Amino acid sequence: MTLDLEVHPHKRFNPLTGEWVLVSPHRTQRPWQGKQEQTESASRPSYDPGCYLCPGNQRHGGQQNPVYADTFVFTNDFSALLPDTPALVENPDDLFRVASEKGICKVICFSPRHDLSVPNMTQEAVELVVDVWKNEYEQFLLNPEISYVQIFENKGAIMGCSNPHPHCQVWASSGIPSIVALEQENQRKYREKHGVPMLVDYLARELEQQDRLIYRNEEFVVLVPFWAVWPFETVILPRQHCPSMDSFTIGQVRGFADAYRKLTQAYDRVFECEFPYTAGIHQAPATNAIHDDWQLHMHFYPPLLRSATVRKFMVGYEMLASAQRDITAEKAAGVLRQAMSRL
Ligand SMILES: [Zn+2]
């Protein structure tokens, strides 16, 4: 008997993090039924006087937002990282190790409209968001105190996002965060062994196999990674080798915005709800060193499993032993392709 990835329990390896995920497809042999239920209406006012991100409103820190017309960037009034943290010589203690970390945390409002989100913004408006990301990365590249720029979006109350106003965060830090450092090290080793950046090779193989592809335009491809953990986890990958956003051409800005928009539109169709997720861009450190091992990518980690209200929890075996999923990456890609075809 040979191992059938659609039938038998097996493990898949994530080459970016070096971790395994346990896949148990036999637990979902029943045919896919995209259960759709009526959730609370997503109708929001285009302006909310109580929202600290809406134009002209006062924030909790006392600052007043300008009456902005497209995007708006400000330093988080309650930043997790601060630029003036005192330096500390890292202590050599193996058990009580401490290091200092400096940084800057910003918030980027995607639109003055409180009721919009990426899937229902215009292509031009999402391009402006990508332009702001590129610009932020470029600015931090000039700051010798900063080594890494993490751009991320939390969407939906289920993901702990306290405000539905479309926005994301940028946390720029003096050090390289652990997940990024891990992906960097694995990309370095892969390129050393194979001579090609890992995700460039990976995308070529995915384009051959086609099983996990969801969408592509001239510059980017959206797919469910082979080693996905979250039920509808996806990644946006550039077709060209591109370590970081500072080298984005106008075509890449356009293509990235298009992929981001189409993917989130498809997500919203899967369970006919505003699909929650945490998404973020991994890219080369914002330093002047050469980072050719890196291939920029954007991860999407949505928690929903079977309907607008049934989510996956990372508990039990997953907290103690290993990540696990039932629906295979190929099946999830099929569901997302289906949703994409209904756009
Ligand atoms: Zn608002």
Ligand SMILES: [Zn+2]
């Ligand atoms: Zn990554």
